[in-house]
Amino acid sequence: MIPDSLPDIPRVLTGLAQWCACLVYLFVLVPRRGSRRRMVVAGALALPALVGMQLLAGEMPLVLWPLGMAASVVLMFAFVWLSTGASASDAGYVTARTLVLAEFVASLHWQLHCFFFAAAPAPTTPLQVSFVVLAYGVSFGGVHLVERRDFPQNAPLNVRARELLLSLAIAVATFVMSNLSFVSTTTPFSGRLGPEIFYIRTLVDLAGFVALYSQQSVRMETRALAELSAIDQVLRSQHEQYLQSKRSIDAVNRTYHDLKHQIAVIRAEGDPLRKRAYLDELETSIRDHESHYHTGNGVLDVILTSKDSLCAERGIELTAVADGAALGFMSVMDITALFGNALDNAIEATDAVEDPDKRLIRLALFVQSDLVMIVVENYFPGTLHVEHGELTTTKPDRQRHGYGLKSIRHTAEKYGGSMTFGVEDGWFRLRILVPMLEGHSQAASTASAGGADRT
Structure with missing residues (x-):
């Protein structure tokens, strides 16, 4: 007691x-x-x-x-x-x-x-x-x-x-x-x-x-x-950008094909040297607006075309080698989340590089052992701001920014994949690894083996 x-x-x-x-x-x-x-x-x-x-x-x-x-x-x-x-x-x-x-x-x-x-x-x-x-x-x-x-x-x-x-x-x-x-x-x-x-x-x-x-x-x-x-908002924003770019590119492509016929008619009416030179110049300028990426995936074509136009405006060279057929198992929103955020981050980082010879962005998409490998690289002479294993935004409003990489990681993990990043030899490398769903591996390997074509 x-x-x-x-x-x-x-x-x-x-x-x-x-x-x-x-x-x-x-x-x-x-x-x-x-x-x-x-x-x-x-x-x-x-x-x-x-x-x-x-x-x-x-x-x-x-x-x-x-x-x-x-x-x-x-x-x-x-x-x-x-x-x-x-x-x-x-x-x-x-x-x-x-x-x-x-x-x-x-x-x-x-x-x-x-x-x-x-x-x-x-x-x-x-x-x-x-x-x-x-x-x-x-x-x-x-x-x-x-x-x-x-x-x-x-x-x-x-x-x-x-x-x-x-x-x-x-x-x-x-x-x-x-x-x-x-x-x-x-x-x-x-x-x-x-x-x-x-x-x-x-x-x-x-x-x-x-x-x-x-x-x-x-x-x-x-x-x-x-x-x-916040991640959902980023995903929806990228999807809206894709839809807007697709509408714009479709409209330009229609105009391009219409103008080709008009130019043919005008060219048949006469052959003055000045008119020929003018028409040649007009045809060349219009051709630049045609969707020139053919990766085997229409969604990726639109994203690469729109981002390439943005890079051209900012004096950045974008090169892409991509087997878009490998993305056949992914939804439109997930493709735009991965590539839209990855390229937006690369463009923003490269825009701060002053040397014109280093204003480069490289993208690679390929299949290896039933795994989709995505690599996005850009020149990066600075120092990464990493806190507890996460790359942090340098913008003052940290509550509303810095979700691009989180959105990419979230999308990759949704398919059982992963995302890593780092700086090697002055280049920032973002690597995304996603397992292909069963039934898509063979289709991707027999589709476009030559990567992204530009016409």
């Missing part, structure tokens, strides 16, 4: 719980954000610092005890911040979670300890120490398995001020309510019996952790929906 007067959690265990709670989130974040070596060094310094601060807080008068806990929170923040290299808002957001988690696990273990070991003042026997290891290992390990699914991979948290304030408010409210009975038993929210106080603390800490977990789940869901919406 648990007596009414129970010993409080040993300060060493509280400091250990805070250290373990930090590790739970660091093992989620550090492999994607920073160096494990930095985490090991910071962890080696944080453990004695947190335990020492708890021991010092235990020696303080009760009125100064909140200051000791505040100092522990600062140490936890420093541990997270130094280990991850994250922003202050991201580190503060994680620290709020570590505080509540540490309080919950420490309270849960101590409540069970007092029940099974008759309120022993501290775990001293091998069995009691083993129980500490078991309780902390199961609790923190289980939380780690749950939490790692709700944190973004290869990306910062990007916690906003409102989200940070909410998490801090939840953490502070949880801490105050769970420890209120230890400060005063005369408030309407305080317990008066030992077992009751322990139960209130554990339950309040659990509620606080659940609230923070729900907040992160909502954040991730909202972020995923926003990203999918």
